[in-house]
Amino acid sequence: AVTRTFSIIKPDATKRNLTGAVTKMLEEAGLRVVASKRIQMTKDQAEGFYAVHKERPFFNDLVSFMISGPVVVQVLEGEDAVKRNRDVMGATNPADAADGTIRKTYAESIEANSVHGSDSEENAAIEIAYFFKPEEIVG
Numbered sequence: 001a002v003t004r005t006f007s008i009i010k011p012d013a014t015k016r017n018l019t020g021a022v023t024k025m026l027e028e029a030g031l032r033v034v035a036s037k038r039i040q041m042t043k044d045q046a047e048g049f050y051a052v053h054k055e056r057p058f059f060n061d062l063v064s065f066m067i068s069g070p071v072v073v074q075v076l077e078g079e080d081a082v083k084r085n086r087d088v089m090g091a092t093n094p095a096d097a098a099d100g101t102i103r104k105t106y107a108e109s110i111e112a113n114s115v116h117g118s119d120s121e122e123n124a125a126i127e128i129a130y131f132f133k134p135e136e137i138v139g
């Protein structure tokens with residue numbers, strides 16, 4: 001089925017002027033950008049977005065990294081979008097990511113790993129609603 005997922009192009013990628021290159025890989029993987037905006041996340045916004053990780057040892061560093069520069073938040077649409085996006089992103093740690101994936105190609109480290117993507121359709125709906133109003137999404 002055609003579904004939606006949520007994506008973030010992270011500060012390590014926007015700083016290296018890779019917004020277009022990353023988006024091209026998403027599009028070539030069969031995903032369509034149906035909403036997109038470049039934002040500077042606030043600390044509160046980043047802490048809320050990653051609340052599920054707040055007990056993890058990397059939480060504070062992760063929040064600092066995510067507010068260290070602009071990000072591009074996107075809604076992606078396509079056949080089985082969550083899985084399709086996870087496949088093209090590759091493993092969280094670029095050292096483990098398969099050839100041809102976004103993280104293998106561009107990520108700098110497990111933290112500065114260029115992209116975020118929802119891990120389930122349930123979380124995709126929550127994450128999309130965290131950043132977008134329904135009228136900002138045009139399929």
Ligand code: CMP
Nearest residue numbers: 053058062092110111112113115116117
């Ligand atoms: P993301 O998919 O955005 O979800 C949580 C993020 O935490 C992850 O990508 C990484 O950028 C970051 N992170 C930093 N250290 C770790 C770690 N040890 N394990 C998992 N995620 C980590």
